[in-house]
Amino acid sequence: MKPSVITIEPNGHFCSDCAVRASAVCSSLDPAELREFEHLGRRVHFSSGETVFSEEDITTSFYNVLEGVMRLYKLLPDGRRQIVGFALPGDFLGMNLSGRHNFSADAIGAVTVCQFAKAPFGRFIEDRPQLLRRINELAIRELGQARDHMVLLGRRSADEKLAAFLLGWRERLLALKAPSDTVPLPMSRQDIADYLGLTIETVSRTFTKLERHGAIEIIHGGISLLDPARVEALAAA
Amino acid sequence: MKPSVITIEPNGHFCSDCAVRASAVCSSLDPAELREFEHLGRRVHFSSGETVFSEEDITTSFYNVLEGVMRLYKLLPDGRRQIVGFALPGDFLGMNLSGRHNFSADAIGAVTVCQFAKAPFGRFIEDRPQLLRRINELAIRELGQARDHMVLLGRRSADEKLAAFLLGWRERLLALKAPSDTVPLPMSRQDIADYLGLTIETVSRTFTKLERHGAIEIIHGGISLLDPARVEALAAA
DNA sequence: AAACGCGATTGACCCAGATCAATTTTGACC
DNA sequence: GGTCAAAATTGATCTGGGTCAATCGCGTTT
Numbered sequence: 424m425k426p427s428v429i430t431i432e433p434n435g436h437f438c439s440d441c442a443v444r445a446s447a448v449c450s451s452l453d454p455a456e457l458r459e460f461e462h463l464g465r466r467v468h469f470s471s472g473e474t475v476f477s478e479e480d481i482t483t484s485f486y487n488v489l490e491g492v493m494r495l496y497k498l499l500p501d502g503r504r505q506i507v508g509f510a511l512p513g514d515f516l517g518m519n520l521s522g523r524h525n526f527s528a529d530a531i532g533a534v535t536v537c538q539f540a541k542a543p544f545g546r547f548i549e550d551r552p553q554l555l556r557r558i559n560e561l562a563i564r565e566l567g568q569a570r571d572h573m574v575l576l577g578r579r580s581a582d583e584k585l586a587a588f589l590l591g592w593r594e595r596l597l598a599l600k601a602p603s604d605t606v607p608l609p610m611s612r613q614d615i616a617d618y619l620g621l622t623i624e625t626v627s628r629t630f631t632k633l634e635r636h637g638a639i640e641i642i643h644g645g646i647s648l649l650d651p652a653r654v655e656a657l658a659a660a
Numbered sequence: 661m662k663p664s665v666i667t668i669e670p671n672g673h674f675c676s677d678c679a680v681r682a683s684a685v686c687s688s689l690d691p692a693e694l695r696e697f698e699h700l701g702r703r704v705h706f707s708s709g710e711t712v713f714s715e716e717d718i719t720t721s722f723y724n725v726l727e728g729v730m731r732l733y734k735l736l737p738d739g740r741r742q743i744v745g746f747a748l749p750g751d752f753l754g755m756n757l758s759g760r761h762n763f764s765a766d767a768i769g770a771v772t773v774c775q776f777a778k779a780p781f782g783r784f785i786e787d788r789p790q791l792l793r794r795i796n797e798l799a800i801r802e803l804g805q806a807r808d809h810m811v812l813l814g815r816r817s818a819d820e821k822l823a824a825f826l827l828g829w830r831e832r833l834l835a836l837k838a839p840s841d842t843v844p845l846p847m848s849r850q851d852i853a854d855y856l857g858l859t860i861e862t863v864s865r866t867f868t869k870l871e872r873h874g875a876i877e878i879i880h881g882g883i884s885l886l887d888p889a890r891v892e893a894l895a896a897a
Numbered sequence: 898a899a900a901c902g903c904g905a906t907t908g909a910c911c912c913a914g915a916t917c918a919a920t921t922t923t924g925a926c927c
Numbered sequence: 928g929g930t931c932a933a934a935a936t937t938g939a940t941c942t943g944g945g946t947c948a949a950t951c952g953c954g955t956t957t
């Protein structure tokens with residue numbers, strides 16, 4: 424889909440009111456710094472399915488996710504896709520060494536990001552090591568998640584993959600909303616399959632199987648964890 | 661295997677002569693800083709198969725690999741293993757958020773590391789943002805490698821996995837030694853299998869198949885790339 | 898040099914998950 | 928509310944890679 428931007432609101436907001444103020448990279452900035460920081464970023468909206476950046480693109484911006492969900496993925500030349508993660512509010516995107524994004528990012532549903540041009544952001548960070556430290560923390564956290572995901576991809580069965588995915592996703596949403604046994608799944612079955620290294624049919628069948636066994640209920644736009652303990656047992660296996 | 665240390669040489673070396681001086685975290689330090697840094701680390705040797713640290717251990721040290729190869733892995737409760745990477749000279753280990761290593765590390769063959777106690781290293785880094793920046797670079801590089809590996813684990817066939825592994829391993833060794841079509845493989849077949857999400861039998865059969873097709877030759881302690889172009893074609897697929 | 902042990906290879910068979918092929922359900926738009 | 932198109936489900940069948948089981952090669956020990 425084309426990367427047409429729906430709305431741009433330069434300076435139309437305040438960092439101090441920002442939903443991700445406490446969790447994003449900005450949590451490392453004091454109020455004075457925040458006021459300066461405010462001028463560097465602009466809110467940009469993307470609608471469902473739009474591509475925020477592509478794998479082969481030269482990196483010109485960093486992004487702070489404010490609202491919505493994004494899929495982060497890599498494609499093989501023949502079209503096979505691996506989703507390497509889902510980005511949620513508070514996530515920071517765009518760090519790399521090569522000068523290119525090494526994965527692509529699409530909006531799943533409506534997404535708002537705070538976009539920073541690379542150069543001014545780089546200058547701002549220069550004399551603020553605590554911001555660098557925060558970015559480093561986020562990178563290290565992601566690295567840990569990436570390693571966990573390698574275990575899932577390399578060594579777990581389809582049932583275990585699905586169960587671990589549901590629990591992991593619920594866990595991540597915990598930071599954003601009240602805990603609940605109803606787990607919204609804004610991404611498609613194909614997205615889930617490409618995240619777990621499965622096919623869409625296997626994802627569908629496995630959901631149905633879990634439902635037949637009374638572990639979950641498939642509801643509109645997500646699933647309900649009827650028997651969390653059973654799902655946890657499956658995921659741990 | 662027990663973590664018995666073979667040799668300890670406190671201060672028995674100089675950073676300025678260090679083999680990894682130019683590539684490791686220390687490349688961000690100037691000569692004066694390096695002399696101070698020298699007092700923080702101590703060389704520690706491990707022999708083949710010894711565990712340097714374990715997944716569940718509280719992190720008390722950071723490690724800079726000086727010589728040798730290590731396998732970094734995670735275990736599932738039932739014993740399934742996923743190797744999340746191999747560490748080579750210049751690699752930096754021990755960064756984490758939780759206060760615990762989130763993977764285990766064993767020596768493959770003899771290994772020498774430069775070990776830093778967590779607290780003094782943390783203090784040293786405090787007012788040296790360029791060291792922090794260097795650590796961040798290494799973390800981002802690893803994150804990119806981790807994402808590539810997810811694609812391999814989730815979406816590639818056994819043939820592609822092996823071919824990509826051989827080329828990737830050769831590529832990494834390029835930074836350490838002269839380029840060559842002879843690729844040493846210090847790790848066991850089981851290690852390769854656990855890195856690629858395969859079984860030892862499939863690794864063995866796939867090597868044999870590549871050899872029958874004239875793409876590689878299996879030699880003692882490694883393989884020889886007879887037809888690198890063909891292996892590249894397989895890996896790209 | 899015989900015996901041992903362990904990693905690697907090879908063969909026979911099997912099965913989890915892929916592939917192929919219909920439906921069925923959902924949702925968006927006149 | 929009827930018409931499509933896309934997403935999801937379900938069924939039938941196939942297969943890549945796993946499992947189980949020898950066997951081989953080779954360095955080590957006695």
